[in-house]
Amino acid sequence: MRDERSQLGFLVAALGSAVLAVSVFLPWYGVGITASGAAAAQQELATVAQQYGNTTLQAGAGALGAEFSSMTGRQLATVSAHQALKDISLILLVLAAVSLVASLLRLAGLASLDAGGGQIALAGGVAALFVLYRMVSRRALRRISCRCR
Numbered sequence: 001m002r003d004e005r006s007q008l009g010f011l012v013a014a015l016g017s018a019v020l021a022v023s024v025f026l027p028w029y030g031v032g033i034t035a036s037g038a039a040a041a042q043q044e045l046a047t048v049a050q051q052y053g054n055t056t057l058q059a060g061a062g063a064l065g066a067e068f069s070s071m072t073g074r075q076l077a078t079v080s081a082h083q084a085l086k087d088i089s090l091i092l093l094v095l096a097a098v099s100l101v102a103s104l105l106r107l108a109g110l111a112s113l114d115a116g117g118g119q120i121a122l123a124g125g126v127a128a129l130f131v132l133y134r135m136v137s138r139r140a141l142r143r144i145s146c147r148c149r
């Protein structure tokens with residue numbers, strides 16, 4: 001019973017580290033247009049066209065402004081963890097690789113590796129701390145908001 005349980009733990013660790021490695025390249029953040037943002041953009045476009053344009057520009061701005069509401073809710077751009085985190089994404093990839101290799105070697109029964117379940121769990125915990133830091137760090141959040149503009 002003990003052997004089956006430890007094998008299941010190493011399998012979960014291997015799957016978790018593979019998911020972490022893949023998720024670094026998936027979109028973590030997205031930029032989209034809200035209904036109020038589309039309305040504000042439409043109003044500003046109409047104001048500029050009225051103030052600086054002739055009737056042709058005003059008509060074109062009105063037609064273009066009508067299209068803004070159809071963009072509501074659509075995602076315009078995404079940022080992956082690899083783009084947003086630069087250094088931390090490399091650390092996450094290294095931790096995922098180490099955990100994956102150690103878990104797979106333990107699953108294969110290669111006892112030459114001294115990495116037990118505790119060391120693999122520690123690597124996963126450190127990776128989770130890096131992700132949590134990124135989620136709550138105000139300075140890191142400001143840095144990503146500055147890049148998206």
